[in-house]
Amino acid sequence: MSDRTVAALSRSLALGKVSSVELTRDYLDRIARHNSVYNAYITVTEELALAQAAEADARRARGEHGPLTGVPIAHKDIFCTRDVLTTCASKMLGNFVSPYDATVVERLNAAGTVTLGKTNMDEFAMGSSNETSFFGAVRNPWDTERVPGGSSGGSAAAVAADLCAIATGTDTGGSIRQPAAFCGVTGFKPSYGRISRWGMIAFASSLDQAGPICKSAEDAALMMNVIAGPDPKDSTSVDAPVPDYTATLNDSLKGLRIGVPRQHLAEGLGKEVEQALQDALKVFESLGATVKEIDLPNNHLSVSAYYVVAPAEASANLSRFDGVRYGYRCENPVNLEDMYMRSRGEGFGAEVKRRILVGTYALSAGYYDAYYLKAQRIRRLIKQDFDKAFAEVDVILGPTTPHTAFKIGEKNDDPVTMYLEDIYTIGVNLAGLPGISIPAGLSSTSGKPLPIGIQLVGSDFGEARLLNVAHQFQQHTDWHLQRPEV
Amino acid sequence: MVWETVIGLEVHVQLATKSKLFSGSSTTFGAAPNTQANIFDLAMPGTLPVLNAEALRMAVKFGLAIDAEIGRRSVFDRKNYFYPDLPKGYQVSQLEFPTVGKSQLEITLEDGSTRTIGITRAHMEEDAGKSLHEDFQGQSGIDLNRAGTPLLEIVSEPELRNAKEAVAYLKKLHSIIRYLGISDGNMAQGSMRCDANVSVRKKGATEFGTRTEIKNINSFRFVEKAILHEAQRQIDLIEDGGRVVQETRLYDSDRDETRSMRSKEVANDYRYFPEPDLLPVVIDEAFIEAVRQELPELPGAKCARFVAQYALSDYDAGVLSSTRALADYFEQVVAICGDAKLSANWVSVDLQAVLNKQDLEVEESPISAERLGGLIARIKDQTISSKIAKTVFEAMLESDHSADEIIESQGLKQVTDTGAIEKLVDEVIAANPEQVEQYRAGKEKVFAFFIGQAMKVSRGKANPAQLNELLREKLKG
Numbered sequence: 001m002s003d004r005t006v007a008a009l010s011r012s013l014a015l016g017k018v019s020s021v022e023l024t025r026d027y028l029d030r031i032a033r034h035n036s037v038y039n040a041y042i043t044v045t046e047e048l049a050l051a052q053a054a055e056a057d058a059r060r061a062r063g064e065h066g067p068l069t070g071v072p073i074a075h076k077d078i079f080c081t082r083d084v085l086t087t088c089a090s091k092m093l094g095n096f097v098s099p100y101d102a103t104v105v106e107r108l109n110a111a112g113t114v115t116l117g118k119t120n121m122d123e124f125a126m127g128s129s130n131e132t133s134f135f136g137a138v139r140n141p142w143d144t145e146r147v148p149g150g151s152s153g154g155s156a157a158a159v160a161a162d163l164c165a166i167a168t169g170t171d172t173g174g175s176i177r178q179p180a181a182f183c184g185v186t187g188f189k190p191s192y193g194r195i196s197r198w199g200m201i202a203f204a205s206s207l208d209q210a211g212p213i214c215k216s217a218e219d220a221a222l223m224m225n226v227i228a229g230p231d232p233k234d235s236t237s238v239d240a241p242v243p244d245y246t247a248t249l250n251d252s253l254k255g256l257r258i259g260v261p262r263q264h265l266a267e268g269l270g271k272e273v274e275q276a277l278q279d280a281l282k283v284f285e286s287l288g289a290t291v292k293e294i295d296l297p298n299n300h301l302s303v304s305a306y307y308v309v310a311p312a313e314a315s316a317n318l319s320r321f322d323g324v325r326y327g328y329r330c331e332n333p334v335n336l337e338d339m340y341m342r343s344r345g346e347g348f349g350a351e352v353k354r355r356i357l358v359g360t361y362a363l364s365a366g367y368y369d370a371y372y373l374k375a376q377r378i379r380r381l382i383k384q385d386f387d388k389a390f391a392e393v394d395v396i397l398g399p400t401t402p403h404t405a406f407k408i409g410e411k412n413d414d415p416v417t418m419y420l421e422d423i424y425t426i427g428v429n430l431a432g433l434p435g436i437s438i439p440a441g442l443s444s445t446s447g448k449p450l451p452i453g454i455q456l457v458g459s460d461f462g463e464a465r466l467l468n469v470a471h472q473f474q475q476h477t478d479w480h481l482q483r484p485e486v
Numbered sequence: 487m488v489w490e491t492v493i494g495l496e497v498h499v500q501l502a503t504k505s506k507l508f509s510g511s512s513t514t515f516g517a518a519p520n521t522q523a524n525i526f527d528l529a530m531p532g533t534l535p536v537l538n539a540e541a542l543r544m545a546v547k548f549g550l551a552i553d554a555e556i557g558r559r560s561v562f563d564r565k566n567y568f569y570p571d572l573p574k575g576y577q578v579s580q581l582e583f584p585t586v587g588k589s590q591l592e593i594t595l596e597d598g599s600t601r602t603i604g605i606t607r608a609h610m611e612e613d614a615g616k617s618l619h620e621d622f623q624g625q626s627g628i629d630l631n632r633a634g635t636p637l638l639e640i641v642s643e644p645e646l647r648n649a650k651e652a653v654a655y656l657k658k659l660h661s662i663i664r665y666l667g668i669s670d671g672n673m674a675q676g677s678m679r680c681d682a683n684v685s686v687r688k689k690g691a692t693e694f695g696t697r698t699e700i701k702n703i704n705s706f707r708f709v710e711k712a713i714l715h716e717a718q719r720q721i722d723l724i725e726d727g728g729r730v731v732q733e734t735r736l737y738d739s740d741r742d743e744t745r746s747m748r749s750k751e752v753a754n755d756y757r758y759f760p761e762p763d764l765l766p767v768v769i770d771e772a773f774i775e776a777v778r779q780e781l782p783e784l785p786g787a788k789c790a791r792f793v794a795q796y797a798l799s800d801y802d803a804g805v806l807s808s809t810r811a812l813a814d815y816f817e818q819v820v821a822i823c824g825d826a827k828l829s830a831n832w833v834s835v836d837l838q839a840v841l842n843k844q845d846l847e848v849e850e851s852p853i854s855a856e857r858l859g860g861l862i863a864r865i866k867d868q869t870i871s872s873k874i875a876k877t878v879f880e881a882m883l884e885s886d887h888s889a890d891e892i893i894e895s896q897g898l899k900q901v902t903d904t905g906a907i908e909k910l911v912d913e914v915i916a917a918n919p920e921q922v923e924q925y926r927a928g929k930e931k932v933f934a935f936f937i938g939q940a941m942k943v944s945r946g947k948a949n950p951a952q953l954n955e956l957l958r959e960k961l962k963g
Contacts, residue, residue: 080532093531100525102532199532205762234534235764313762316564319575320529324628336626340568363566363757372759 003481006166006219010067013060020060020070023165024053024114027072031116031163034486038139038148040158042077043085044117052114059112067222069112074164076155077118078125079105079210080199084115088201089133090123092321092328092347102199103231104168104210111226116164120154123349124318125175125203127151128421129411132351137408140183141484143448146405149179155213156183161486166223169213172203173306174400174425176211177437181400181453184439184482186470187213188220191461192432193238196231202317204310205236207429216480217438217470221245224463240461248464249471254288256469259393261296264424270403276441276452277399283476284397284469294389294396298381302427303419305382308362308375309430315359321347354415383431390459395469399424400437400453404446424455434458438470439479451482487725488689491717492697493652493682494644497659498637499669500613500677501544507612507636508535508578515675519618523630529573534763537562541636542767544668545585545610546777548638551666551784552605554589559768562610562761567754570628571615579639581758584609585767586638592786593654594804603655604643611637638668644683644694649713653706656680660706661785665810673704680709685730686720695720696730700737700744712737716744788813796826805834811848815855822859825866832862836879853882861889874898874946902949904956910948911956914939925961936961 012018028046035041049072056070080086080098087093101109109115122132130138130153138153140146141161148157152169156179159167169176171189180187188211195210202208212223225246230239260281265274281291323329323343330346333339348356362371389396401421411418428435434457441452458466474480506513509526526533549556561583564576586608594600615633617626640659646652660678663669671678685697700716703709715737720730735744783791785807792803792813806816812833819829837858841848861878864870870878870893881892893899901907914936915922925932936957940948 080530086531088531096531098532099530197532198534201531202763233536235536236534236762312759316566316576316757316759319566319568320531320573322568322570322575324570325528325573326530336570360757363759365755365757368757368759 004162004165005215006068006071006222007216009071009165010222013070020053020056020072020114021050023070024049024072024116027116027164030161030486034161034163037144038141038157038161038163039136040119040138040148040154040161040163041074041117042087042089042120042133042135042154045084045115048084049114049116052109052112056112056114066111066226068108068226071113072116072165073108073113074116074119074155074158074167075105076121076152076167076169078121078170078201079118079168080201081105081115081118084118086118086201087135088124089121089135090348090352091134092344094134094328096327098199100199103196103233104227105199107227108168108223119152119158119167122151122153122175123352124201124314125151125170125172125208126314126351126355128174128178128418129406129408130154130179131408131412132349134349139408140405141486142184142450143405143446146407146450147182149182149401149405151175151179152187152213153179156180156185156187159183159185159213159215160484162483166212166214166219168210170200170203170208170210171425171429172207172209172310173429174422176213177400177425177435177453177455178422180213180437181439181455182405182451184442184451184453184479184484185213186216186220186436186438186474186480187211188217188224188436188467189428189434190224190228190463191238191434192429193236194228194240194434194461194463196234196237198231198233202313204313205317206313207306207310209429217436217467217474218246218249220436221249221467221471224467228463238461243464245464245467248468251468252288253284253469253472256284256287256289256395257393258284258289258291259294259389259396260291261299261389261396261398262293263296263299264398268402268420268423269399272404272441272443272445273399273402273452277397277454280397280440280454280473283473287472287476292393294393296382296385296389296427298378298385299423299427301378302382302430303423305375305378306422306426306430307358307419308371309379311355311359312362312372312375313359315356315363318348318352318356323347351415379430382427386427386431386433386457386459394459395462395466396457398455398457400455401425404443404450404452428455428457433460434463434466436466436470438473439482440473440477441479442482451479489686489717489721490689490691491648491713492644492685492687492694493646493648493713494697495642495646495652495655496681496683497640497642497656498679498681499640499659499663499671501541501636501638502667502669502677503538503540503544503636505538506634507538507541507610509634511634513635515677517631519627519629520631523615523633527573527630527634529575535578535761537764537767538636541610542585542769543777544636544666545608545638546769546774547666547668547781548608548640548663549586549589550774550778550781551662552586552589552591554605554608555587556769556774557583557585557587558770559583559766560585560610561766562764563758564761565756565758567756569614569617570626571617571630571633573615573630573633577612577614578761578764579611580609583766585769591655591658593651593658595650595654601651603645603651606641606643608638608640611639613637644685644697649710649717652682652713653710656706656709658785661808665782665784667782667810673706676704679704682709682713682716684713684716684720686717686724695724696732698730698732698744699734701734701747703737705739708737708739711739711742712744715742719744782810796820796830798826798830802830802834806830809848815848815851818855819859819862822856823862823866825862828862828865829859832858836876840883853879857882857888864889864893868900868902868949869893870898870900871946871950874900877946898947900949901944901947902952904952907948907952907956910940910944911953911960914943914957915960922961933957933961
């Protein structure tokens with residue numbers, strides 16, 4: 001089988017061409033052979049997968065199935081999975097077995113997906129390169145010298161190398177879209193509130209959102225149909241109607257108004273990425289869309305605002321990791337303070353500590369107004385910019401990242417340069433909007449071909465339109481079908 | 487030098503919800519450690535809070551009862567600090583936008599005068615768990631059963647001027663929350679706790695002195711003693727040329743003193759910020775109206791009604807309306823016996839004495855309102871005298887029998903038959919010729935002797951009025 005999209009696998013399963021157990025064995029075999037190279041998985045749940053696959057086959061035999069029944073999936077190790085190690089790629093949770101399932105996991109389990117394992121990530125989702133994982137860096141399947149992006153780097157690499165059919169990811173400032181772009185796959189971040197955060201280990205609560213990392217916009221729609229919708233366990237999940245995301249995939253793009261932010265074409269954007277974007281615009285125009293430049297005048301403030309808000313929330317969210325009830329506790333603490341200091345000092349990695357420090361500082365007496373409140377004001381300005389733009393256009397198109405995947409170790413000494421790689425994605429989180437990264441080209445300048453991603457941004461809860469636009473692009477291009485040699 | 491004490495109180499009231507403020511765990515007191523802590527209460531990674539609507543309703547109810555501004559948009563904040571019994575590493579509270587805003591409370595002092603005390607705010611927050619420092623061989627145990635229990639923190643303006651006012655204010659709050667049924671107000675179990683901010687200044691000064699905060703005082707009596715002690719400590723300190731240091735102090739009821747808690751070199755910075763896991767709570771007019779409909783009659787209104795409806799004195803009405811349970815008990819008694827004045831006396835004097843002696847709440851009274859009403863009814867219809875009623879009352883304490891059953895079985899029914907009383911009088915007169923002589927010679931005092939003798943013979947059952955009349959008649963000769 002060359003086409004291993006969920007849509008294609010689902011058809012094969014339905015036609016009885018393959019059973020879920022066979023498919024699962026094949027994926028487990030691929031993982032066994034290749035994971036040592038890419039380090040995409042932290043935990044492989046072979047027994048669980050085979051049991052779920054057998055159950056999925058039984059369900060199909062009984063006719064009690066949906067499109068995802070029997071489809072092998074990987075979960076980012078930020079999602080709590082009952083009785084399975086859930087580490088968040090941190091030494092702090094290196095021994096943590098969750099007593100419960102995240103809502104996303106629960107819904108996918110109920111739909112009959114087969115859990116292959118838990119994917120590697122930046123520690124507590126803090127990073128853009130997957131180098132901050134306690135379990136080691138993930139390697140990009142297109143070039144193992146390069147990063148897969150982050151923080152959902154394991155999920156993106158696993159999908160790109162076909163070590164799973166589809167994967168879950170989370171996106172706080174670009175953590176689904178940026179690794180999707182670097183690995184040449186499709187990554188979708190829904191509107192804030194569209195998907196329950198229950199059981200998703202919090203990084204920055206007001207920004208975190210789960211979403212699919214997959215091989216096509218159609219696959220994203222299939223997963224969205226399962227995971228989207230309100231959850232009484234998450235007060236910030238939104239009780240908005242959930243459409244069938246597959247129903248509108250084939251709507252015409254005739255008359256679609258695409259806005260391209262002037263600020264995204266300015267300095268800092270790599271030439272090849274810009275070329276891929278121009279080529280994509282031609283495709284859309286050929287499908288009947290109109291293109292105009294728009295203004296996002298405050299976008300340049302997004303990275304600084306984000307690096308106040310996200311660490312501030314994280315500094316409180318990570319306080320529960322104190323060595324008292326679960327997770328890592330230092331050896332032989334002499335008193336309470338020693339236990340706190342050494343458990344956290346030894347349990348957290350450098351980037352996590354850096355962000356806790358930044359966040360604690362930003363919330364401190366005397367600095368709160370200057371940092372946290374100001375960042376919140378910028379956040380409102382950024383949202384207003386988007387609102388204004390969406391009065392004129394239906395979707396916004398731009399690059400996902402300024403460049404293609406960088407080399408492992410290349411940006412480690414300079415966190416600010418690393419942070420700036422998220423310049424196009426962060427504003428979308430600050431505004432709570434849906435965004436999708438889709439493959440739109442291959443760079444050829446660095447020896448091995450490297451994927452280029454473009455990002456479509458939609459208005460509040462405009463996921464269906466966004467998936468429709470991305471799907472139509474994929475119906476008329478084949479960038480999303482390109483696979484690295486594994 | 488004349489000194490004035492300035493006191494502000496922060497009162498934590500545990501709301502009587504079935505489940506916790508942000509989780510479905512039970513709030514029942516006294517369960518085995520950590521049996522009432524679910525994954526949220528344990529702060530398991532990935533868990534999220536969901537606001538208990540009943541707790542919100544109770545907070546709003548309190549706000550309406552004291553006629554406060556209700557926050558139409560209240561916001562929860564995280565208060566960050568590390569402690570093992572605070573599992574998330576932050577407490578969810580309300581800083582800038584509390585559910586209940588400004589108001590005031592009128593308090594009545596012992597001399598009958600009143601004062602109006604400003605209430606700054608009342609905000610909702612979650613309680614912490616408990617650290618247990620004994621029985622763990624040098625380690626500490628953590629019990630998270632209480633973690634997440636809903637609290638309403640009621641903050642007063644620094645407008646109380648002495649310990650007695652503080653106690654009156656506290657008792658008024660206690661009465662209101664019990665009336666509303668939003669808390670059992672049990673101070674010993676910690677469902678009502680009080681922190682007192684105390685400072686002193688020269689009488690007539692307009693600036694406040696430096697204050698200290700006395701934490702977690704757990705009875706009305708201790709509030710009074712702690713404030714008295716702390717104010718005197720500050721006065722002594724200043725008069726000796728010292729300075730009061732702003733600090734947190736602990737009241738030790740065994741030694742009747744306050745002492746400094748572990749002093750911190752740096753003031754705590756709680757780094758408050760809006761809780762991103764919860765949306766702002768928007769309260770609309772319909773919600774407020776629905777809660778208003780549930781408001782019971784409050785102590786002040788009830789007291790006024792008792793005066794008007796039952797012609798009670800202000801004092802009796804005040805005593806009987808002091809708790810909702812006592813007021814309900816009283817009204818049940820009246821409904822049965824039909825005599826408010828007698829009911830008021832029996833409830834506030836005889837019954838109250840028994841309750842005080844046995845340290846019981848009126849809800850736990852050994853004599854139900856039905857039984858007491860039945861007893862008073864027999865006084866009212868002259869089946870028994872007030873004196874015999876005391877005997878019946880004593881007997882009721884010892885059994886579950888009704889007044890009628892006791893009167894019947896012990897033969898205590900009052901003798902009202904004129905013939906029987908006449909016979910009795912004749913007997914007494916015949917047996918005491920000497921005293922008859924004395925009486926007839928004008929020694930009026932001897933009359934009481936005849937009454938006593940007649941009552942003795944009738945074992946107290948003779949109707950006193952009839953006896954009186956017949957005796958006078960016969961003694962005339």
